[in-house]
Amino acid sequence: MNIVVCVKQVPESRDVEMDPETGNLKREGAAAVMNPFDLFALEAGLQLKERYGGTVTAITMGPPQAEEVIREAYMMGADDGMILCDREFAGADTLATSFTLAQGIRHLQAVDLIICGLQTTDGDTAQVGPGIAEFLDIPHETSIQKIHGMDEDGLRVEKDMGHVVMDLSLQLPTLISVAKGVNQPRLLSFRRKLQTRDWPARYLERSDLDDHKEAFFGLDGSPTQVEAMFPPQPHTASERWEGSSQELADRLVQLLVEEKFVQSGVDE
Amino acid sequence: MQYSELIPDDVEALQAIAGNSHVKVGDAIHDDYMRDELALDLYRPDAVVEPKTTEEVAAIMSYCSNRGIAVTTRGSGTGLCGGSVPLYGGIVLSTARMNRILDIDEKNLMAVVEPGVLLMEFQQAVEERGLFYPPDPGEKTATLGGNVSTNAGGMRAVRYGVTRDYVLGLEAVLADGTVMETGGKVVKNSSGYSLGHLLIGAEGTLAVITKITLKLLPKPERQVSLLVPFPSLEEGIRAVPEILAAKEVPTAIEFMQKEILDAAETYLGKAFPDSSAPSYLLLTFYGRNMVELEQVYDRVAHVCLDAGAVDVFIANTADRQESIWETRGAFLEALKAMSDLEEVDVVVPPTEVASFIAYTEELAAEYDVRILSFGHAGDGNLHVYILQDQLSKEEWQRRAEQIMEAVYRRARKLRGQVSGEHGIGYAKRPYLRASLGETQMQLMRGIKDTFDRKGILNPGKVWSSF
Numbered sequence: 001m002n003i004v005v006c007v008k009q010v011p012e013s014r015d016v017e018m019d020p021e022t023g024n025l026k027r028e029g030a031a032a033v034m035n036p037f038d039l040f041a042l043e044a045g046l047q048l049k050e051r052y053g054g055t056v057t058a059i060t061m062g063p064p065q066a067e068e069v070i071r072e073a074y075m076m077g078a079d080d081g082m083i084l085c086d087r088e089f090a091g092a093d094t095l096a097t098s099f100t101l102a103q104g105i106r107h108l109q110a111v112d113l114i115i116c117g118l119q120t121t122d123g124d125t126a127q128v129g130p131g132i133a134e135f136l137d138i139p140h141e142t143s144i145q146k147i148h149g150m151d152e153d154g155l156r157v158e159k160d161m162g163h164v165v166m167d168l169s170l171q172l173p174t175l176i177s178v179a180k181g182v183n184q185p186r187l188l189s190f191r192r193k194l195q196t197r198d199w200p201a202r203y204l205e206r207s208d209l210d211d212h213k214e215a216f217f218g219l220d221g222s223p224t225q226v227e228a229m230f231p232p233q234p235h236t237a238s239e240r241w242e243g244s245s246q247e248l249a250d251r252l253v254q255l256l257v258e259e260k261f262v263q264s265g266v267d268e
Numbered sequence: 269m270q271y272s273e274l275i276p277d278d279v280e281a282l283q284a285i286a287g288n289s290h291v292k293v294g295d296a297i298h299d300d301y302m303r304d305e306l307a308l309d310l311y312r313p314d315a316v317v318e319p320k321t322t323e324e325v326a327a328i329m330s331y332c333s334n335r336g337i338a339v340t341t342r343g344s345g346t347g348l349c350g351g352s353v354p355l356y357g358g359i360v361l362s363t364a365r366m367n368r369i370l371d372i373d374e375k376n377l378m379a380v381v382e383p384g385v386l387l388m389e390f391q392q393a394v395e396e397r398g399l400f401y402p403p404d405p406g407e408k409t410a411t412l413g414g415n416v417s418t419n420a421g422g423m424r425a426v427r428y429g430v431t432r433d434y435v436l437g438l439e440a441v442l443a444d445g446t447v448m449e450t451g452g453k454v455v456k457n458s459s460g461y462s463l464g465h466l467l468i469g470a471e472g473t474l475a476v477i478t479k480i481t482l483k484l485l486p487k488p489e490r491q492v493s494l495l496v497p498f499p500s501l502e503e504g505i506r507a508v509p510e511i512l513a514a515k516e517v518p519t520a521i522e523f524m525q526k527e528i529l530d531a532a533e534t535y536l537g538k539a540f541p542d543s544s545a546p547s548y549l550l551l552t553f554y555g556r557n558m559v560e561l562e563q564v565y566d567r568v569a570h571v572c573l574d575a576g577a578v579d580v581f582i583a584n585t586a587d588r589q590e591s592i593w594e595t596r597g598a599f600l601e602a603l604k605a606m607s608d609l610e611e612v613d614v615v616v617p618p619t620e621v622a623s624f625i626a627y628t629e630e631l632a633a634e635y636d637v638r639i640l641s642f643g644h645a646g647d648g649n650l651h652v653y654i655l656q657d658q659l660s661k662e663e664w665q666r667r668a669e670q671i672m673e674a675v676y677r678r679a680r681k682l683r684g685q686v687s688g689e690h691g692i693g694y695a696k697r698p699y700l701r702a703s704l705g706e707t708q709m710q711l712m713r714g715i716k717d718t719f720d721r722k723g724i725l726n727p728g729k730v731w732s733s734f
Binding site: 012033036075183184185186187188189191193244 | 289494539540541569573579582583584586587591
């Protein structure tokens, strides 16, 4: 099974400053890590490869320093890595990002399964996975909580919708985005680090892609423009209560009922 | 020892000092005040008193001294040797309401706290200011007063030392109600006998600590943990001196074995990031930035591989570290969820850890009980647990007692000590006597008599017989 896992480098901390002019996050200088959701995607890909054979390729779009996340993917067990890196990709919204990644995946031969993290911690849209699937014209399912493995119909997965759990069988090729906690991601292996030290990462720019009209990439290919960006108004309030344990407990229960966190057990 | 039982007049007097709602008697006293986490037997106090100020503590001590009432000071009750259990009744003096952080002095790198401040609250408060309080015992809901009274250690001892190394000053109320200050906001102190250091680790038998001045450090910017699988515990432990010899002293060197990892996974309902090996070392390094840290862990990782490690797993982000340390942090609770336990908190020279564990495994086979261990490979402090499992309480205690005798005998032979960080309380008293000998026990008795002539403070603990 040939598996592609989409990964992204994101700021490590959520307290990243914003540029008030452009509304973009100031990523320079901030420590960067692999998007935490993508670790679950990578682990899912590696586990499937261990069961059914094949390869795992990590793909990312970003500046040259995004090679760090490809290196990490190698240290976890990925066989190959691709970086879509071109100044013209900058400023992409989720549509242009999905298009660019889909083009990169098209560049690879015979892909059976694409796995994405549910969302990124610096965008929170959860749109890129489905976007890629649409551009590749393959089925997709999001928010997968459990991966059972392959059966005669395809890939068996579970999706938790809150009120109902869906048990799904997906025909390959397909794309899934996995939820946090679908597995326990492995750590970085030092032996793999030594082994993969000299491995290359494949760099692709716009002109390398099949469909490379400028209008589809970067800012030009992005119908979404950020108008303004500002930190939300904090709305935390606290109050201090004093009294005996019994009084405080009664008051707390009363508040929880009023705020509808719990239902009162007393029939009225 | 004879102590006065509380009569209604006493309760009234204590209420006049601490306020009516802060003196609990009769059914208002929760079981928690009759035991700590050791939880062997319950000892009921006549009253639980919760003072708010040093003056109130002084008035309580003065009153109890006059009346000959036993006073057992208690923080969060998270001790493991019965140190805060009122063996002779009397009052439990709870520090729960003395929980203010009075000062975080960023210019002097010091803090002044009341004894009831929880370790986790304090760590958070100083870290928010870019500062760092290194002692890191596993039980984060313990109070700082309790930490000082047991000289608590924790994971970072191998590099940063233990609670004692961070106490610069104490305010304490003596048995007769006199308030004493020792040390203070001074880094150096060569002024007579260090009475403060006698109070540290005294488990409340010499005085009631009411204020603590603590030393702080600048907070390290970054950290990396290495999870190192080994084919056997022995090989893992043998690697520790090699790691230390590489001159890159880790903040923590923990060892863990598969059986406890499995138990913690079940307890948390969460997988550990690796399950390929029977034994692991867990190392943590602090540094200024990732580039510096990468050089450090690269060197140490090679040392580990040369020493026979299967691999070295790198946890370089907060999430990755959390996935390991959350499991490590759940060990004790996971064991408790499986069975009742008897605990040994022995400390031996770091080079003897592997042979010591091997010995406990021999004992487990000989007595047909499960004995599981984890602990601090870097500083030689082991936590060895004897599980009850299916045995009857009597049979288990009979075997556990023999095993503990044997374990402490072996520790003595290796020039180890009875307790690394949990203290003596009442559970470990016989072993302390055997380990220290009569001369030291007599000196301790003399010190106790000097501080507390009537013997009302935490009677029956540490050195005394019960």
